[in-house]
Amino acid sequence: MVGWAxxxxxxxxxxxxLPVERQEEARRVLERCLRVGAAGLRAGLPAVDVVEMxxxxxxxxxxxxxxxxxxxxxxxxxxxxxxxMDGHGRRCGAVSGLTTVKNPVSLARLVMDRxxxxxxxxxxxxxxxxEQGVEVVDNSYFITxxxxxxxxxxxxxxxxxxxxxxxxxxxxxxxxxxxxxxxGLLMNGLRIxxxxxxTVGCVVVDSNGWCAAATSTGGLMNKMSGRIGxxxxxxxxxxxxxxxxxxxxxEGEAIIRSTLARDVAALVEYKGLSLQEAVDYAIKERLDxxxxxxxxxxxxxxxxxxxxxIGMFRGCATEDGFVEVTIW
Amino acid sequence: xxxxxxxxxxxxxxxxxxxxxxxxxxxxxLRHCLELGVAAxxxxxxxLDVVELxxxxxxxxxxxxxxxxxxxxxxxxxxxxxxxMDGNTKKCGAVSGLSTVVNAISLARLVMERxxxxxxxxxxxxxxxxEQGVETAHSSHFITPENVERLKNAKxxxxxxxxxxxxxxxxxxxxxxxxxxxxVGCVAVDGHGILASATSTGGLVNKMAGRxxxxxxxxxxxxANSYCAVSATGKGESIIQATVARDVAALMEYKGLSLKEAAAYxxxxxxxxxxxxxxxxANGEVTMPFNTTGMFRACATEDGYSEIGIxxxxxxGDLEYPNK
Numbered sequence: 001m002v003g004w005a006x007x008x009x010x011x012x013x014x015x016x017x018l019p020v021e022r023q024e025e026a027r028r029v030l031e032r033c034l035r036v037g038a039a040g041l042r043a044g045l046p047a048v049d050v051v052e053m054x055x056x057x058x059x060x061x062x063x064x065x066x067x068x069x070x071x072x073x074x075x076x077x078x079x080x081x082x083x084x085m086d087g088h089g090r091r092c093g094a095v096s097g098l099t100t101v102k103n104p105v106s107l108a109r110l111v112m113d114r115x116x117x118x119x120x121x122x123x124x125x126x127x128x129x130x131e132q133g134v135e136v137v138d139n140s141y142f143i144t145x146x147x148x149x150x151x152x153x154x155x156x157x158x159x160x161x162x163x164x165x166x167x168x169x170x171x172x173x174x175x176x177x178x179x180x181x182x183x184g185l186l187m188n189g190l191r192i193x194x195x196x197x198x199t200v201g202c203v204v205v206d207s208n209g210w211c212a213a214a215t216s217t218g219g220l221m222n223k224m225s226g227r228i229g230x231x232x233x234x235x236x237x238x239x240x241x242x243x244x245x246x247x248x249x250x251e252g253e254a255i256i257r258s259t260l261a262r263d264v265a266a267l268v269e270y271k272g273l274s275l276q277e278a279v280d281y282a283i284k285e286r287l288d289x290x291x292x293x294x295x296x297x298x299x300x301x302x303x304x305x306x307x308x309x310i311g312m313f314r315g316c317a318t319e320d321g322f323v324e325v326t327i328w
Numbered sequence: 329x330x331x332x333x334x335x336x337x338x339x340x341x342x343x344x345x346x347x348x349x350x351x352x353x354x355x356x357x358l359r360h361c362l363e364l365g366v367a368a369x370x371x372x373x374x375x376l377d378v379v380e381l382x383x384x385x386x387x388x389x390x391x392x393x394x395x396x397x398x399x400x401x402x403x404x405x406x407x408x409x410x411x412x413m414d415g416n417t418k419k420c421g422a423v424s425g426l427s428t429v430v431n432a433i434s435l436a437r438l439v440m441e442r443x444x445x446x447x448x449x450x451x452x453x454x455x456x457x458x459e460q461g462v463e464t465a466h467s468s469h470f471i472t473p474e475n476v477e478r479l480k481n482a483k484x485x486x487x488x489x490x491x492x493x494x495x496x497x498x499x500x501x502x503x504x505x506x507x508x509x510x511x512v513g514c515v516a517v518d519g520h521g522i523l524a525s526a527t528s529t530g531g532l533v534n535k536m537a538g539r540x541x542x543x544x545x546x547x548x549x550x551x552a553n554s555y556c557a558v559s560a561t562g563k564g565e566s567i568i569q570a571t572v573a574r575d576v577a578a579l580m581e582y583k584g585l586s587l588k589e590a591a592a593y594x595x596x597x598x599x600x601x602x603x604x605x606x607x608x609x610a611n612g613e614v615t616m617p618f619n620t621t622g623m624f625r626a627c628a629t630e631d632g633y634s635e636i637g638i639x640x641x642x643x644x645g646d647l648e649y650p651n652k
Contacts, residue, residue, distance in 0.1 A: 121540055225452040226455070262574050263574075
């Protein structure tokens with residue numbers, strides 16, 4: 001038996017100028033989600049059930065970039081994606097291009113459990129959702145005023161708004177603090193000083209030592225319709241195996257190129273690194289110019305974070321009673 | 329060191345009794361594509377160009393499950409996907425859900441080079457194709473009578489078929505089960521150790537509309553970095569969960585295995601009958617392992633070795649040209 005552990009994230013890359021009320025709001029949501037997950041673990045639910053439950057909570061809350069509150073495509077619509085992986089058996093499910101499904105992570109779970117496939121997208125995924133009778137709503141449900149104005153600004157600048165921030169030069173992973181007061185924050189050439197919501201994810205190891213991971217997102221603000229990011233890609237945004245579970249967030253394209261989630265696990269599995277060593281190595285050596293963060297748990301009950309951005313909304317709880325929610 | 333190239337036309341339950349009428353055009357296509365790839369490498373074309381042009385040829389051939397000759401979804405339509413990766417920069421491009429684009433691999437390359445994204449799918453990908461002015465065609469271009477028949481058989485057997493069985497004649501030997509072909513791919517390395525990989529497919533026979541397989545998922549069906557380039561084929565769902573292509577490279581890098589050892593290790597750990605791959609290393613080595621009955625494949629290296637095959641070496645009917 002292993003002490004269970006759970007970690008959640010609400011995205012990497014946070015504006016240091018983010019108003020305190022917004023920070024508190026984000027913290028509260030993460031705390032609530034951790035409580036939900038911890039309760040499930042104490043009740044003996046398997047890791048894969050817990051990650052689904054927690055990500056559903058994060059999707060439903062509009063504070064983060066998934067489900068309600070998702071970033072908008074350049075057409076002003078929402079196209080959501082998610083994936084889930086059960087390290088016990090390495091089963092997985094993923095969805096992309098959802099426009100009406102209230103909880104993408106649950107549809108990803110159904111793909112895993114009730115279809116012969118691992119990944120369904122766009123019209124086919126929406127059709128499957130209806131066959132399965134999951135809750136669907138009008139696309140407008142997911143669109144918030146805040147995101148509509150962010151989209152407008154992104155269009156004016158004619159660029160894509162990544163949901164993260166470029167940190168000050170020389171900032172290292174995991175231990176990143178607030179380096180310098182007013183940093184010139186640039187994303188794709190655009191100066192950002194407004195809070196933008198992020199991808200969400202959860203990783204869990206249960207008392208049996210089984211690990212699971214789930215990630216959900218609306219993707220990039222002003223993305224091309226049809227663009228798929230890292231969140232639904234097994235091995236990139238999400239991965240779980242017998243050793244560990246990982247969920248990533250940040251610049252999707254960089255996470256894909258570095259197959260970030262799988263790399264953390266491969267470093268543990270093939271190079272024999274500890275979880276934190278693997279996380280630090282992956283963040284430092286695999287991202288090149290890319291900005292990203294991740295959360296991970298191991299089958300031994302360890303928790304690790306890593307990010308090369310300024311800040312990452314995150315939190316964790318372990319069976320011995322330790323609880324933490326932090327941003328910087 | 330030296331250049332090397334390997335390509336495949338799919339791994340699966342290719343029965344030893346596979347009739348000559350079926351074999352000959354496939355072997356000829358493999359030979360033709362290999363020659364094109366070798367000529368391009370000899371002409372110093374970058375590996376990224378080489379893998380793209382070889383996969384375009386494979387897509388244009390009706391013999392393989394990509395482009396023309398793609399298998400059909402449960403709705404009787406084609407939904408094609410492809411992926412390309414440059415091992416030097418780790419830039420990559422992927423597309424899914426294409427129904428009119430003649431060469432999915434080339435659209436994947438355009439996503440890589442002309443958008444800020446890596447992966448475009450379905451309507452968005454088709455819209456991008458039109459913006460880029462790539463060649464498109466009516467579905468009749470892609471759909472072959474063979475595949476219409478395969479779909480019919482799969483529906484009758486009420487299962488998702490990973491392409492290759494004998495049911496052209498309408499019989500589905502239950503001992504074969506879900507045979508696993510699909511996908512074409514090519515990997516190449518030049519004399520400087522620059523690597524590239526490309527994969528393209530129509531997916532699974534009778535797949536659900538919207539189903540995405542391993543081919544466009546970086547690290548699953550396609551991967552290239554400074555160690556090796558890999559293109560996998562077989563049962564997509566198995567390849568995804570095993571992150572086959574990435575694992576070959578990771579074993580080389582993190583565990584110090586050779587290309588052959590790494591590839592063999594990955595194949596062995598994937599359920600039998602589910603996977604095959606072609607891979608080349610920065611040093612110009614080649615490996616083409618599979619745990620299915622057979623895999624349509626071909627390779628050549630600068631030192632003069634070349635091989636075209638279907639079944640494991642030594643099995644009757646296999647063609648080998650050890651001296652080119």
